Amino acid sequence: MKIDITEIMNRRQYEIPFSYSFDPGKTDAECVDLPEDITIPENGIKVEGKITDNLGIITLKAHIKADYITPCARCLEEVHGNLSFDFERTVLADNTSRVFESHITDDGEWDGSTDDFLYVNEASVIPDADIIEELSLELPSFTLCSEDCPGLCPKCGKPLKDGDCGCKEEKYVNPQMAILQKLLENDN
Ligand SMILES: [Zn+2]
Ligand SMILES: [Zn+2]
Incomplete structure (x- = not known):
């Protein structure tokens, strides 16, 4: 003003x-x-x-x-x-x-x-x-809805805090860890 x-x-x-x-x-x-x-x-x-x-x-x-x-x-x-x-x-x-x-x-x-x-x-x-x-x-560099927000289901993309999305056999894996895991599997 x-x-x-x-x-x-x-x-x-x-x-x-x-x-x-x-x-x-x-x-x-x-x-x-x-x-x-x-x-x-x-x-x-x-x-x-x-x-x-x-x-x-x-x-x-x-x-x-x-x-x-x-x-x-x-x-x-x-x-x-x-x-x-x-x-x-x-x-x-x-x-x-x-x-x-x-x-x-x-x-x-x-x-x-x-x-x-x-x-x-x-x-x-x-x-x-x-x-x-x-x-x-x-401004903060990033904001979370709550300290322990579990993020999204990597398979179906639903917010995990909303409860069971039906993909429970797959636990959340950090995408970068997933790549590592694939590499390790290929080595064996
Ligand atoms: Zn959140
Ligand atoms: Zn899911």
């Missing part, structure tokens, strides 16, 4: 609280792509925080809560997960700010740091793209 910080830039206000929710499908900001198997429900990302001006150094601090849906890595059943993390950025209001100057090297070049900044555009900041980038780092 576009957060108007005119009041801070004009020094009429030193704190602007904000609270909103969004999802990656409904933001104008250009965002990093989340993994394909992650779905964020409508308004699934909740943002609550404030922008403060501390002697000319403007900071955005927020707490993010995000809901997501992803398939279980073993049985592919939909799993609803959620994340909660803190988000903080320094707001660069203009290129004469002290923060900006502190990142100019002795040669007059920008020192290359970009990650921790939000840039002001027409007296507003839009933190959504940065929030999604941070979210992509917070």
Whole structure:
């Protein structure tokens, strides 16, 4: 969401609280792509925080809560997960700010740091793209519906946790182990 910080830039206000929710499908900001198997429900990302001006150094601090849906890595059943993390950025209001100057090297070049900044555009900041980038780092690399999810039956493909599928003579074998087993059998 576009957060108007005119009041801070004009020094009429030193704190602007904000609270909103969004999802990656409904933001104008250009965002990093989340993994394909992650779905964020409508308004699934909740943002609550404030922008403060501390002697000319403007900071955005927020707490993010995000809901997501992803398939279980073993049985592919939909799993609803959620994340909660803190988000903080320094707001660069203009290129004469002290923060900006502190990142100019002795040669007059920008020192290359970009990650921790939000840039002001027409007296507003839009933190959504940065929030999604941070979210992509917070997401677990895989999700299970339960710690001991037994996965799918290798023969009929039914989730084993649903009970007996009728293929009980074959126990689950890791596909790679199955190849090894075949090789060993051929050796004999
Ligand atoms: Zn599962
Ligand atoms: Zn089966």
